[in-house]
Amino acid sequence: MSKDKYLYIRDNVTGFSFANLGLFVGCGDGIYNAVYSLVILGLFTGIVGEGIASAAVGVYVGIYSVFCMLIGLFSNQLLRWFNKARLLYASMILIGACYTIMSMSVNMTTFVTMDYLSGVAYTLIMLLIPLFMADFSKNVGMANLNARYHFWNNVGALAAPLIATSIASYFSSNRLAFFASALVYLTGLMFFKRFGIVQEEKQIAKVSPKRTFNSLMRAAKSFFVYPNMARAYGVNFGYYALRALRFVYVPIIVIEYGFSATTLGIVLTLGIIPYIVIDLFIGKLVRKNGSRLFMTIGLVSLAVLAFMATRLTGYSLLAVFVAWQISGAFMEPVHDLLFFDNTKKSEQSRFYGIFRTSVNLPSIITPILGAVCIATFGSTSAVWYVSGTIAMLATAVLWAPHK
Numbered sequence: 127m128s129k130d131k132y133l134y135i136r137d138n139v140t141g142f143s144f145a146n147l148g149l150f151v152g153c154g155d156g157i158y159n160a161v162y163s164l165v166i167l168g169l170f171t172g173i174v175g176e177g178i179a180s181a182a183v184g185v186y187v188g189i190y191s192v193f194c195m196l197i198g199l200f201s202n203q204l205l206r207w208f209n210k211a212r213l214l215y216a217s218m219i220l221i222g223a224c225y226t227i228m229s230m231s232v233n234m235t236t237f238v239t240m241d242y243l244s245g246v247a248y249t250l251i252m253l254l255i256p257l258f259m260a261d262f263s264k265n266v267g268m269a270n271l272n273a274r275y276h277f278w279n280n281v282g283a284l285a286a287p288l289i290a291t292s293i294a295s296y297f298s299s300n301r302l303a304f305f306a307s308a309l310v311y312l313t314g315l316m317f318f319k320r321f322g323i324v325q326e327e328k329q330i331a332k333v334s335p336k337r338t339f340n341s342l343m344r345a346a347k348s349f350f351v352y353p354n355m356a357r358a359y360g361v362n363f364g365y366y367a368l369r370a371l372r373f374v375y376v377p378i379i380v381i382e383y384g385f386s387a388t389t390l391g392i393v394l395t396l397g398i399i400p401y402i403v404i405d406l407f408i409g410k411l412v413r414k415n416g417s418r419l420f421m422t423i424g425l426v427s428l429a430v431l432a433f434m435a436t437r438l439t440g441y442s443l444l445a446v447f448v449a450w451q452i453s454g455a456f457m458e459p460v461h462d463l464l465f466f467d468n469t470k471k472s473e474q475s476r477f478y479g480i481f482r483t484s485v486n487l488p489s490i491i492t493p494i495l496g497a498v499c500i501a502t503f504g505s506t507s508a509v510w511y512v513s514g515t516i517a518m519l520a521t522a523v524l525w526a527p528h529k
Contacts, residue, residue: 132261134324141262143321145274147255150314152279156286157307158225160394161300163187163374164381168300169234180378181500184493187374191489193242197249198486199342201479204250209325214254218315221247225308229301237301253482260466260474268466269412273459277405280398282310287394291387349480352473357523358464359484361421364520365461367488368428368513369454374493375509376447382506383439393444397451404455417460417467421524424457429517435510443507492516 163183170182204213224244231237259271290303349355380390412420431450438446465481466474496509 131326132323133326134322136320136322139262139321139323141259141264141266141271142274144255144258144262145271146278147314147318148275148277148279149282150310150317151251151255152282153286154221154282154307154310154314155279156283156394156398157290157303157310159373160287160290160377160391161294161303163377164294165300167378169237180375180382180506181497183378184374184497184500187370188490188494188497190241190245191370191486191493194245194249195483195486195490197246198253198479198482201250201253201482202342202345202476205479209327210254210257211323211325212327213250214258214318215315217247217250217254218311218318220244221251222308222312222315225304225311229303229305229308231301249482249486252485253478256462256466257474257478260471267413269417269459269463270410272463273405273408273412276459277402280401280405284395284398284402287398288391291391295387345476346480349477352469352477354464354468355477355481357526358462358468359481360523361464361520362462362481362484363488364425364516364523365421365457366485367492367516367520370489370492371496371509371513371516372447372450372454375496375506379506380444380447383443385444389444393447396448400452400455401458404452405459408456408459412460412463417463418524420456420460422521424453424455425517425521425524427456428453429514429521432510432513432517435513436507 166183166186167179170186171179173182221244224240224247228237228240228244231240255275259275260268263271289306293303293306294300350359376393377390380393381387408420428450431446431453435443435446435450462481465478469477492512495512499508499512500506502508
């Protein structure tokens with residue numbers, strides 16, 4: 127795939143400019159995530175009852191993630207048809223529109239339809255921002271840009287849970303928080319438009335399903351034989367598997383244990399602080415010491431805390447939910463560096479859609495594993511056995527001998 131041509135972009139725009147978009151993504155995503163699983167839980171409680179509703183949430187998230195993974199797989203074709211700027215514009219408008227409708231919808235069919243459409247937009251946004259950063263990384267390096275992106279992402283996310291839970295409490299409706307998320311993403315669109323990007327338009331060729339499928343298979347085969355890509359995929363899979371379980375089940379467990387929505391907001395907000403503090407200095411440390419050390423610290427400590435969480439209740443459990451965010455903070459800026467450090471820029475657009483399936487695939491597998499654990503052990507907290515096991519396996523992949 128040929129690299130996108132930039133016909134015009136403002137002189138003061140650098141890779142850090144694109145990294146600053148993390149502020150809007152972090153805030154919008156943080157508001158949305160704080161109540162998402164609770165909204166889905168409410169939908170299923172009315173259908174299957176309270177007993178297995180939390181397991182049904184895991185199954186729903188798994189199926190939803192299959193869809194998002196397919197979007198990621200075929201994103202390579204979209205990048206052949208449209209330039210990155212046009213795709214990012216369209217994606218941010220779409221996600222804003224979908225979240226607005228979801229905040230007002232009381233019809234389950236409408237809600238689920240908008241949820242899936244927003245999944246298309248979110249998948250593309252998460253794919254495009256790193257590619258823009260890579261295009262303008264120059265001598266700065268992706269480690270520093272990743273650190274800047276995640277710093278602003280977490281600054282944006284810091285107040286997001288309290289915003290979400292405050293709106294939910296005031297209006298007695300979790301889903302109304304989605305509208306606040308929509309406003310944040312549309313503000314981010316205005317920020318992005320200030321870059322003044324003009325890219326060369328692409329010709330939309332006739333679609334041949336067979337040729338598209340064969341091209342995807344060739345790219346996938348090339349990806350996994352490319353040096354270090356299988357390792358990069360496995361490590362990224364582990365990081366997002368752990369994140370998926372926390373995202374789905376922490377809000378549910380906090381509410382199940384009798385804590386208020388305000389307490390949930392405080393727990394989620396406190397969990398953001400380690401990310402902000404660590405992101406301030408980790409970019410330079412990674413360039414000096416490499417990413418493997420920080421991934422190891424994160425994975426091992428998270429495994430220990432996850433197994434502790436299976437036994438704890440009350441405020442001790444809330445303390446663990448906050449503490450393991452320190453583990454996540456060590457991993458966040460470095461989990462995808464194996465990809466960027468081991469691929470040429472000319473290959474990144476071709477391979478990144480395949481690599482990004484390591485983001486969606488965990489959200490298919492791990493919530494379903496969590497649902498099996500809940501059904502088997504009769505307790506939602508059993509999902510943390512899955513977290514501990516995944517963290518140990520990811521550590522083994524990270525330290526496996528190079529081929």
